[in-house]
Structure formats: structure tokens, C-alpha cells
Amino acid sequence: MKIAHHPDSATLVTYAAGSLDEAFVTVVATHLASCAACRARLRDIEQIGGTLLESVDTVALNATALERAMSGLDETGEKHFEKAEPEQSKQSLPRPLARLVTGGLDDISWKTVAPGVAMHRLPTSEAARASLMLLKIAPGKKIPEHGHGGTEITLVLTGSYRDALGRFGPGDIADLDEHVEHQPVVDSSEPCICLVATEAPTRFKGFFGRLFQPLVGI
């Protein structure tokens, strides 16, 4: 898989810092699972965390802290000594996504939201602000030109689409902010399935778009 489009480095910084919303974290993590280059970028950025950890003003812990930690250790014992499991998910989906999709992409109960467009919402924690969903768009299908009410990050899982920003195939990420307007067209012979995290309802432009909007509900 040749990945041509990666997350914005500002997104990776926020991901590494742990201040990114869960829906976006899932999309970025799914990309990271198949992109060694971005995993290396991430490790560089996580070093910032290590460096800051060592430089932040220290606050004296309560005197009993060490004692409590040690007794905590006694309770948990050695049995929790975990070993890394190199286990890959049953299906070919990357682990951060496989966890949210029972079965594979073929087993999803899609909800048709417009001709040629189906959606499946994925669960997030209650505190998550952005929503997470899978979109399945039929070959040749054009999505009405739309701007974004907020940040939207899309990861292509199967198939491909093309818009003003280029061609997006499996593993590619479109990391777009509110100012970007685009009109993706699916150019693969199979449907294009994408993992999408979005902060605000996507605003479609134009008459057809406005008709489309209440149907899609994204």
C-alpha cells in the first residue's frame, strides 16, 4: 500500500500530546497502524512529552505516596506482568478499527442515507465531542461540494476517490479544516469505504446539497 497523504503535523502533535478528541484519535491511530513513516514522526513528537515531563516544575508528593504505591504493587502482584501480544486482528482491519467493527467490513449493517451513500456510526465514549462513522460511497458517485463546520479527518479503507487535493486510496488521510471545500468523486470500480471523524455537521453547498444534508445527517 503506497500512502501518499498523511495527517497534518499539527494533528500528530495534538495526538501525541493526548489532547485530540477520541474520534480523531481513532482515525489517526488506524492510519498509524499501517504507516511506519508516521509512527516514526509520532515517536519524535512523543519525545517532547518525555522532555517536558523532566522539565516541568515538580510538586512534592504526599509523604505517603511511595508507601501507597508499594502497597498497590503488593495487591496487584506479578500476575499482571503483561507481555506484548503481537496478535493482529482476525480480519485485515487495523486494530484500532477492528475493535469497533464486529466481523469485517462485509458484515456491517449499512444504513443508506442517500442514493449510493451508506453510513454506519461507530461508538465513542460519551465524553467524545466529534463523531465517528464509516461511509460507503458507490463507484462514480459524486459527493456534493461541501465545506466543513469544523475539522474533519477521513481515512480511506477501500477503493479511492479524487478531489481538488488529489487522489486518495487505501491508507491515505484527508486532514481538513473548516476552510476547505471539496467535491470528492469515487474513481474506483469498487465502493469507497472511508473512516470519518467530524467535529460538526458537514455543510453541503447548493440546492442539491441542501436537499442532501438532512438525509445524510453528517
Added chain:
Amino acid sequence: MINSGSGPDMAEDLVQDVMLTVWRKAGLYSPERGSVAAWVFTIARNLRIDRLRRQSPQAYEDIADVNLEARDASGEEEAYLRQREKLVGKAMAELPPDQRRVIEMSFIQDMSQADIARKLAVPLGTVKSRMRLAYVKLRERLEDVE
């Protein structure tokens, strides 16, 4: 931890958790993850997301061990990691104050890009470009070692 919005008691509980988790997962450390300090940071980050933000840190954990085999760092790797740590510290110290500020707000105060933009009264795009510039600086410094 205290800086990221939890009270001192909550922060101390979190520190307890971090210490316990580091102890339990010590056998999972791999030098490919970066320095020990960076690894401890990721553990603290994941616990903070879970406890303070009430969101799942599972996605982070799902990719943490991709292609990594747990082992101790060799002497050579240790020297390499120490040098990297120093270079990242240097890069951070060299950042212009406005870039350093967004990095600290993000890493230490656990603020989203939108929250930082609001707090600093600048457009979201400005927060992003400061982060990008900080990343470029980091890369430039790290190229000295690779």
C-alpha cells in the same frame, strides 16, 4: 498532571496509577518506543485521557506495540536515545515563545487546538501553523543525530 486541570488529590491518584503502570509494564519497554522518559509520558498520557477526559485511550494502546519487540536498550541505543533527548530539549528551548506556548498548552495543560485558539485569541489556523513550525524545528534538530 496538576496542570492539566485535575486537583492535587486527583493528580496524586494519577501519579500513583502511573507509577504502578510503569512498574507493571516495565517488561514491555522497547528502545524503539523512544527514551524511557518518553515512554513514561505516553503511559501518563493514556491514563490521563482515561481518568480525566473519560475517553478511551484504547486506540493509543492498539498501535503502541505494532512491530515492536520488548527488550532492553543496548549501550549504543541508550547513548543514541540520550542524545535524542538532549536534542529535543534543545529544540524546545530554541522555540520562539509563541510556539513553545502552544506546545506546552497542548502537552501539559491538555488543551485542544480550539481551546488554545480561544485562550490566545488567535485563529485556529495560527495554532496549527505554530505547531507545524515547532515540529519542523524538532525535525531539524533530530537530523543532527540520524
